Amino acid sequence: MAIKRPASAGRGTGASAKGGATDGLDPVLGVVARYFGVLAEPTRLKILHAICDDEQSVSAIVAATGTTQSNVSRHLSLMLNAGIVERRRDGCAVYYRIADPEFVDICRRMCERIASRLDMQAPLRRDLMGFAARH
């Protein structure tokens, strides 16, 4: 993914789509797509899930997600760059927290929407609704 820090994002003058209304749409969609891309990884969602109530240290997140510390740090850096999480240092531990609840809310809505499209008795549906309700 790799999202440039918010502030600008290089509005290239190229690629304005042969046919469509040539507003500055392409760069916009590119940025939006990259943000969706950040949410398009199970591990990252798991990390967000782990820190969406309170901030957590990296090691706590590692324990919660069951993946490598290396991996967790990488995903956290990426989300930090995207401005989705924030960082706080305490001693030699580093705590991460959600930077913007809206992103969690978008996840919640996505869950609800997917759940509503599943068969009522599908087991996944229950899990999705439970997940959505918790956030």
Place this chain on the structure above:
Amino acid sequence: MAIKRPASAGRGTGASAKGGATDGLDPVLGVVARYFGVLAEPTRLKILHAICDDEQSVSAIVAATGTTQSNVSRHLSLMLNAGIVERRRDGCAVYYRIADPEFVDICRRMCERIASRLDMQAPLRRDLMGFAARH
């Protein structure tokens, strides 16, 4: 991406995360991630943008997006499978439309959120807000 048609999604018994509360979270996050993945492509967002007002034929979408017909068809198939768009055949033309406005709304909210994080004078911000307002 490739999302299984809604109805079930194979709730594997494996991989329950070493540490965390072992609810059926992993399959849930996997599914949610895949849906976000569908929205994580500029071309697909462009297609959604093209059909979010009225249904459009494939060739119209090709013209609007400025990409290959092959490419458009592929993305449309993917989104059809994900249940994000719907298909209607009229003669030898095929029309696609948004299946669930909620997905467009999620895009809109993402746009707004990203725009709000950009500097007020960043040109991208204007485009994002404009894009969000139109949906």
Place this chain on the structure above:
DNA sequence: GCCGAGCATGCGCATATGCTCATATTCAAA
């Protein structure tokens, strides 16, 4: 039945992305 327009799909390539291993860096305690 034949043909052309419109759409879908198999194949191969180039790139992007996530994961793991090993190592560097940062901080606190001794």
Place this chain on the structure above:
DNA sequence: TTTGAATATGAGCATATGCGCATGCTCGGC
């Protein structure tokens, strides 16, 4: 300062994914 714990990062690998090309399929008109 030295040491060890906690976190971050570089390198390499395996896979996933988007794109273009060529081809197959479907439908209406002739």
